[in-house]
Amino acid sequence: MVSRFIIIILSALMSVTAFARVSTDALTTEMAVNPLGVENPAPRLSWKIITDRNNVKQTSYHILVASSPELLESSVGDVWDSGVVKSDQSTYVEYAGAPLRPATRYWWKVNVMTNKGKCGWSGPAMFQTGFPEGENSWDAEWIGGELPGDIPMEAVPARYLRKSFSIKQSPIKYASLYIVGLGLYEAYINGHRLGDGVLLQAPTEYFQSVRYDVHDIGEFLRNGNNTIGVTLGNGRHTPERMRTMRWFGFPRMYSRLEIVYADGSRQSIYSDSSWKMTVNGPIRANSEFDGEIYDARLEMSGWAENGYDDSSWSAAPVTGAPGGKFAYQLNPPIRIMDVVTPKSIKETSPGTYVLDMGQNMVGWLHSKFRGGKPGQQVNIRFAETLNPDGSLYIDNLRSAKPQDTYIFKGTGEESWAPRFTYHGFRYAEISGLDYAPSANEFMGMVVHDEMANTGSFSCSNDVINQIYKNARWGIRGNYRGMPTDCPQRDERLPWLGDRTTGAYGEAFPFGNHLFYAKWLVDIRSTQKINGGFPDIAPNYWDCFSDNMTWPAAYFTVADMIYAQYGDVEPIRKHYPAMKRWLDHMKKDYMDGYIIERDEHGDWCVPPERPDLIHTQDSTRITDGALLASSHLYYLSHLLAKFARLAGHENDVVSLLDDADKVKDAFNKRFFNFENGCYANNTVTSNLLPLRFGMVPEGYKEKVMQHIVDKTEKDFGGHISVGVMGVQHIMRGLSENGCLDLAYKIATNTDYPSWGYMAENGATTIWELWNGNTADPAMNSGNHVMLLGDLLIWEYSYLAGISNAEASYGYRRIKLKPYIPADLDHVECSYESIYGTIGSSWRKMGENGLEWNISIPANTTAEVWIPQKNGGYKVKNYKSGSYTIKTKI
Numbered sequence: 001m002v003s004r005f006i007i008i009i010l011s012a013l014m015s016v017t018a019f020a021r022v023s024t025d026a027l028t029t030e031m032a033v034n035p036l037g038v039e040n041p042a043p044r045l046s047w048k049i050i051t052d053r054n055n056v057k058q059t060s061y062h063i064l065v066a067s068s069p070e071l072l073e074s075s076v077g078d079v080w081d082s083g084v085v086k087s088d089q090s091t092y093v094e095y096a097g098a099p100l101r102p103a104t105r106y107w108w109k110v111n112v113m114t115n116k117g118k119c120g121w122s123g124p125a126m127f128q129t130g131f132p133e134g135e136n137s138w139d140a141e142w143i144g145g146e147l148p149g150d151i152p153m154e155a156v157p158a159r160y161l162r163k164s165f166s167i168k169q170s171p172i173k174y175a176s177l178y179i180v181g182l183g184l185y186e187a188y189i190n191g192h193r194l195g196d197g198v199l200l201q202a203p204t205e206y207f208q209s210v211r212y213d214v215h216d217i218g219e220f221l222r223n224g225n226n227t228i229g230v231t232l233g234n235g236r237h238t239p240e241r242m243r244t245m246r247w248f249g250f251p252r253m254y255s256r257l258e259i260v261y262a263d264g265s266r267q268s269i270y271s272d273s274s275w276k277m278t279v280n281g282p283i284r285a286n287s288e289f290d291g292e293i294y295d296a297r298l299e300m301s302g303w304a305e306n307g308y309d310d311s312s313w314s315a316a317p318v319t320g321a322p323g324g325k326f327a328y329q330l331n332p333p334i335r336i337m338d339v340v341t342p343k344s345i346k347e348t349s350p351g352t353y354v355l356d357m358g359q360n361m362v363g364w365l366h367s368k369f370r371g372g373k374p375g376q377q378v379n380i381r382f383a384e385t386l387n388p389d390g391s392l393y394i395d396n397l398r399s400a401k402p403q404d405t406y407i408f409k410g411t412g413e414e415s416w417a418p419r420f421t422y423h424g425f426r427y428a429e430i431s432g433l434d435y436a437p438s439a440n441e442f443m444g445m446v447v448h449d450e451m452a453n454t455g456s457f458s459c460s461n462d463v464i465n466q467i468y469k470n471a472r473w474g475i476r477g478n479y480r481g482m483p484t485d486c487p488q489r490d491e492r493l494p495w496l497g498d499r500t501t502g503a504y505g506e507a508f509p510f511g512n513h514l515f516y517a518k519w520l521v522d523i524r525s526t527q528k529i530n531g532g533f534p535d536i537a538p539n540y541w542d543c544f545s546d547n548m549t550w551p552a553a554y555f556t557v558a559d560m561i562y563a564q565y566g567d568v569e570p571i572r573k574h575y576p577a578m579k580r581w582l583d584h585m586k587k588d589y590m591d592g593y594i595i596e597r598d599e600h601g602d603w604c605v606p607p608e609r610p611d612l613i614h615t616q617d618s619t620r621i622t623d624g625a626l627l628a629s630s631h632l633y634y635l636s637h638l639l640a641k642f643a644r645l646a647g648h649e650n651d652v653v654s655l656l657d658d659a660d661k662v663k664d665a666f667n668k669r670f671f672n673f674e675n676g677c678y679a680n681n682t683v684t685s686n687l688l689p690l691r692f693g694m695v696p697e698g699y700k701e702k703v704m705q706h707i708v709d710k711t712e713k714d715f716g717g718h719i720s721v722g723v724m725g726v727q728h729i730m731r732g733l734s735e736n737g738c739l740d741l742a743y744k745i746a747t748n749t750d751y752p753s754w755g756y757m758a759e760n761g762a763t764t765i766w767e768l769w770n771g772n773t774a775d776p777a778m779n780s781g782n783h784v785m786l787l788g789d790l791l792i793w794e795y796s797y798l799a800g801i802s803n804a805e806a807s808y809g810y811r812r813i814k815l816k817p818y819i820p821a822d823l824d825h826v827e828c829s830y831e832s833i834y835g836t837i838g839s840s841w842r843k844m845g846e847n848g849l850e851w852n853i854s855i856p857a858n859t860t861a862e863v864w865i866p867q868k869n870g871g872y873k874v875k876n877y878k879s880g881s882y883t884i885k886t887k888i
């Protein structure tokens with residue numbers, strides 16, 4: 001009896017230990033957790049192996065895909081049973097079962113075997129297929145569009161749409177709402193808000209491509225009668241903004257609600273003229289740029305529920321489609337991702353109060369008000385900085401008028417947050433209350449695209465830590481379904497050039513894979529028939545300048561997704577459009593293998609005078625033809641790499657041939673063989689050919705010396721580059737033996753430097769190196785383009801985490817920390833698609849260095865151990881956690 005008891009305990013313990021020591025986790029389909037509109041007919045399945053043991057490698061996997069959770073539970077893969085596959089592949093395993101049906105849900109799990117034992121079956125994951133990509137009709141009708149009656153154009157109210165319907169008295173297997181709501185929407189079933197996404201739908205070039213969301217609604221449906229309600233906001237498409245922004249039309253929606261019953265039958269409810277609509281609800285005006293007006297007296301209690309009297313509403317007008325092809329929005333929506341509590345509130349003039357959030361943030365205020373009379377109005381205005389007298393400084397917002405207005409219904413305590421606007425602000429000015437509000441009646445709701453926090457970095461230098469913090473705030477504040485340049489003024493545009501290298505640096509702290517995969521589609525959808533790309537995508541300003549440097553982002557972002565996430569799909573998908581663009585630029589602009597045409601130059605170099613936006617000093621300006629032609633060389637090489645990856649090997653030879661000729665012509669034109677520098681010897685003009693591998697044999701050191709001399713002698717060890725140079729400066733210096741100069745640039749606190757921004761009160765990154773003194777005409781306090789390659793440097797050089805040569809997706813990792821003389825320690829981790837990579841080092845007494853590393857299961861690392869002479873000893877490591885002690 002006793003021995004049986006012991007055996008039971010022992011075996012229970014053993015199974016728990018086995019499970020805890022090696023298990024599978026983080027199941028994703030197309031890199032998303034339980035996505036509901038998968039379009040790929042062969043979705044790619046991935047998992048992570050979680051273990052506390054060293055040297056763990058997958059030896060086989062077994063995947064089951066089932067048509068019901070019950071079948072999966074009993075391990076029946078009626079849709080796909082992969083069988084045991086001997087393979088170490090744990091990411092992007094292509095589904096290879098029976099053809100998947102559209103709008104259908106599937107459940108899957110995986111059993112992984114490793115060299116250290118079985119993982120056992122994983123928990124269940126799920127995915128639902130969408131409608132086939134590009135299919136533009138789900139048998140519904142577009143409703144909304146033109147405004148009824150004479151509504152003033154500056155104040156376009158939200159539309160409220162509703163429909164009641166009855167469903168079968170039969171058990172439901174699952175039910176979904178497929179919906180496009182443009183510009184912005186919120187949907188409800190029986191009064192329940194669907195999902196916690198805000199500012200839905202992600203912006204696209206609506207004439208070419210439109211995203212749809214899928215909401216899981218089964219739990220909100222009830223037998224018999226049900227009601228769906230949708231509110232539509234303008235987003236950025238207000239008639240008021242039409243003067244400066246391209247106009248995509250009035251808000252409208254298209255939806256199909258689909259119920260799949262347990263018996264397999266389906267019922268669909270479509271958007272059409274049987275829906276009712278009103279514009280007489282509480283949201284009286286709304287615009288992303290100019291705020292929201294909310295009249296609480298007009299609230300329509302129960303409007304999205306059964307039994308609401310909608311007799312005064314009109315039939316929803318049927319309207320035209322925007323024209324773009326439908327695609328599922330795989331990237332997670334914008335959500336409230338954080339809450340900031342205000343630091344202080346001050347009365348700046350009688351009855352006017354200014355709230356300080358302590359942080360330049362993006363989102364809105366959630367406010368609690370007390371005791372207002374019906375019709376009494378509270379205004380909230382927003383700004384990034386203050387005038388010396390404590391009032392809001394709004395000159396840099398240009399024509400944007402970010403003001404929210406709340407009109408009391410008069411029921412005592414009233415709380416409110418806007419829905420269809422957002423603001424970039426640190427300060428909010430509140431007026432119209434009869435009492436002095438206290439700071440704790442307000443909360444700053446931080447909104448941006450939902451993304452995993454995949455990285456953490458800190459070190460012994462406070463300046464670097466503060467800049468890193470500012471960078472994170474800046475990056476998250478500019479994720480708005482697309483990467484924007486700024487979140488506050490009348491622009492908020494997805495400029496390509498701002499993210500060419502930025503997207504890569506951002507990919508350490510933020511899991512931005514799906515976000516940028518979506519943006520690549522936005523970029524492609526703006527391509528002209530002649531192959532040209534605009535500078536902005538979606539192209540709200542209709543800005544086609546046909547330059548080489550801004551559209552480069554289309555290439556480098558695809559490359560980043562490949563390098564960081566191991567996903568080659570974007571390269572395959574976009575290769576034809578990339579090739580078309582490069583062919584166009586060569587055909588229309590290349591002369592003697594040089595492209596003269598350029599638009600932005602080395603945008604925003606630090607100017608010589610505090611008030612200037614752009615430098616007027618010709619010795620700081622890099623020749624546009626040099627920028628364009630060096631990019632021609634660089635992008636030709638990148639495209640040749642893509643050609644190999646995407647199965648277009650035939651293109652490789654001619655791409656590289658042309659690139660060689662570009663290099664020759666470039667060096668003839670710009671290189672001064674006598675003194676070993678490029679053009680007028682700006683740091684940028686030397687740095688780009690150096691990093692792109694264009695410098696003639698034997699001259700690299702000379703070119704580097706010019707970069708160092710210019711930086712040290714002419715700029716006192718400070719940055720002298722703009723958006724072009726800053727993408728390469730930190731890596732360029734560090735790779736070429738000037739780590740200490742890179743470190744100085746990273747830690748400077750006087751002008752111009754990132755530290756100067758922080759020193760002068762920035763809690764984000766400025767658009768201009770002299771953002772505290774420059775002309776407000778173009779001077780945002782929350783831009784990320786000047787970050788350049790700083791974050792890459794922190795993760796890949798200071799902490800030393802990168803892909804080993806020829807590896808991608810961190811399957812084979814290189815760990816090689818650079819140890820600056822002035823730094824004592826670095827703590828860093830990065831969550832790769834295989835698991836957590838860690839690299840934290842600390843100097844110990846007497847030249848000692850202790851370095852803790854972790855290498856995820858199913859990967860290996862090439863570990864560069866710092867040595868006394870400044871060199872490294874390279875060792876191969878299997879997965880696991882290790883402490884390395886060395887002398888430096």
Ligand code: BGC
Pocket residue numbers: 485486491495497498600603778785
């Ligand atoms: C934007 C920048 C952009 C630039 C290009 C500015 O107005 O804010 O982010 O790259 O224009 O001209």
